[in-house]
Amino acid sequence: MDFALMWEITPLLLKAAWITVTISVMAFILGLAVAILLVIMRSASFRIIRWPSRIYVSVIRGTPFFVQLLIFYYGGAAFGINLEAYTAGLLAIGLNIGAYMSEGIRGSILAVDKGQNEASRSLGFSRTQTMISVILPQAAGLMIRSLGVLGVIVIKGSSLVSIISVVELTYQSQRIISSTYKPFEVFAVSAALYLILIYGVISIVDWLYDRYTRHLHH
Amino acid sequence: MNFDFTPVWDNIPTLIEGTGYTLLIALFAAILSLVGGLVVSLTTLYGKKIFSYPLRFFIWLFMGTPLLLQLYLLYFGLGQVGILIPALLTGILGLGIHYMAYNADIFRATIQSIEKGQTEAARSLGFGRMQTLWFFIVPQAVFRALPQLGNNMIIMLKDTSVLSVIGVTELVLNAQFEIANTFRPFEFYISIAVIYYMLNLVMETSLNRFEKKLENRR
Numbered sequence: 516m517d518f519a520l521m522w523e524i525t526p527l528l529l530k531a532a533w534i535t536v537t538i539s540v541m542a543f544i545l546g547l548a549v550a551i552l553l554v555i556m557r558s559a560s561f562r563i564i565r566w567p568s569r570i571y572v573s574v575i576r577g578t579p580f581f582v583q584l585l586i587f588y589y590g591g592a593a594f595g596i597n598l599e600a601y602t603a604g605l606l607a608i609g610l611n612i613g614a615y616m617s618e619g620i621r622g623s624i625l626a627v628d629k630g631q632n633e634a635s636r637s638l639g640f641s642r643t644q645t646m647i648s649v650i651l652p653q654a655a656g657l658m659i660r661s662l663g664v665l666g667v668i669v670i671k672g673s674s675l676v677s678i679i680s681v682v683e684l685t686y687q688s689q690r691i692i693s694s695t696y697k698p699f700e701v702f703a704v705s706a707a708l709y710l711i712l713i714y715g716v717i718s719i720v721d722w723l724y725d726r727y728t729r730h731l732h733h
Numbered sequence: 734m735n736f737d738f739t740p741v742w743d744n745i746p747t748l749i750e751g752t753g754y755t756l757l758i759a760l761f762a763a764i765l766s767l768v769g770g771l772v773v774s775l776t777t778l779y780g781k782k783i784f785s786y787p788l789r790f791f792i793w794l795f796m797g798t799p800l801l802l803q804l805y806l807l808y809f810g811l812g813q814v815g816i817l818i819p820a821l822l823t824g825i826l827g828l829g830i831h832y833m834a835y836n837a838d839i840f841r842a843t844i845q846s847i848e849k850g851q852t853e854a855a856r857s858l859g860f861g862r863m864q865t866l867w868f869f870i871v872p873q874a875v876f877r878a879l880p881q882l883g884n885n886m887i888i889m890l891k892d893t894s895v896l897s898v899i900g901v902t903e904l905v906l907n908a909q910f911e912i913a914n915t916f917r918p919f920e921f922y923i924s925i926a927v928i929y930y931m932l933n934l935v936m937e938t939s940l941n942r943f944e945k946k947l948e949n950r951r
Contacts, residue, residue, distance in 0.1 A: 578891070578933070579894040582925060582929060583926070586926065589918035590918055592918070593919035697813075698809035702805075709799065713798075
């Protein structure tokens with residue numbers, strides 16, 4: 516092991532890891548916005564609004580994220596749109612994860628006992644009030660879990676934007692490996708950074724989960 | 734906006750060949766990840782510490798880092814230690830090992846979910862430790878794991894697309910080869926997205942049917 520090299524490349528990889536963090540966080544927020552829109556559309560009373568949401572989720576989940584990314588970056592030219600690599604990557608991750616998030620959110624809402632809705636409605640709460648103050652608090656636990664898993668998937672998936680040359684952690688690692696021919700040393704450092712990010716997110720999610728489900732287990 | 738799908742149509746044999754490779758890779762990687770995953774999970778649960786601890790570390794490391802980074806490690810790392818194997822084999826190994834960690838995690842959970850009474854009953858009937866494991870615990874655990882394993886394999890089929898990055902000739906790389914000749918990225922990427930969607934649909938429908946059958950058996 517070439518420890519001197521590992522020490523030398525750490526600042527570069529840290530800088531790249533920061534790009535991984537920012538693109539992941541922004542993509543996650545974009546994904547949430549997309550997901551909320553999809554869930555609302557899915558619960559609409561008109562088929563014309565429900566179906567686009569279903570088709571979107573099905574297409575996104577049925578095709579590889581990698582191909583979606585390539586379409587975003589290289590396919591835009593057919594429409595006269597040329598996105599910057601970072602923007603294309605961010606949009607591709609956000610639009611992709613939003614579909615998965617919408618399923619997670621819907622699943623946790625549907626998992627709440629139907630009687631809760633009926634009871635609340637018969638007590639005179641409106642549909643919106645019931646959703647906000649009765650259903651969502653009970654769905655929060657499950658929702659945190661599934662969104663947390665997707666957060667981890669976002670971080671791992673963000674490594675693919677290296678292919679369209681966004682200088683994030685995997686891009687930088689690959690570049691250093693091919694210039695130094697020291698794959699194990701470089702992997703050790705960048706794997707350590709990914710592990711900190713990913714298991715960090717998992718611990719935060721576990722903590723949040725415990726906080727929001729404390730009422731369930733005394 | 735101008736679309737021209739005739740180059741895609743003219744090069745359909747290349748895409749069919751790519752689809753064949755994609756399926757072949759997915760099949761072999763699936764076998765590797767399932768068999769390996771079972772062996773790894775059994776070792777982490779029942780093996781000696783010198784074997785179980787490193788394998789636990791392997792699961793933790795490979796679930797906490799992105800597939801692409803692992804592929805780079807394998808691709809450059811094998812060359813570094815003087816092992817030169819065809820890209821196709823590297824791809825199958827990389828994908829298989831990545832999903833081995835995920836499958837091992839699933840197997841571990843389902844093996845632990847088998848009631849203790851099963852072991853006690855088998856042992857008191859005179860079966861040895863290994864026999865109990867092999868004839869009573871493993872079959873039930875595998876049975877319980879099937880839906881989740883199926884889901885993992887569907888995700889893996891989509892992840893075969895990433896192998897194009899390390900030069901594995903599968904659907905994406907074959908498409909990129911033709912894109913270089915025809916300069917029609919959008920048309921080709923959309924077409925292969927359709928192929929992936931159909932493969933995914935077939936796998937999802939068969940998994941759903943299979944799950945229904947399993948439910949009926951219970």
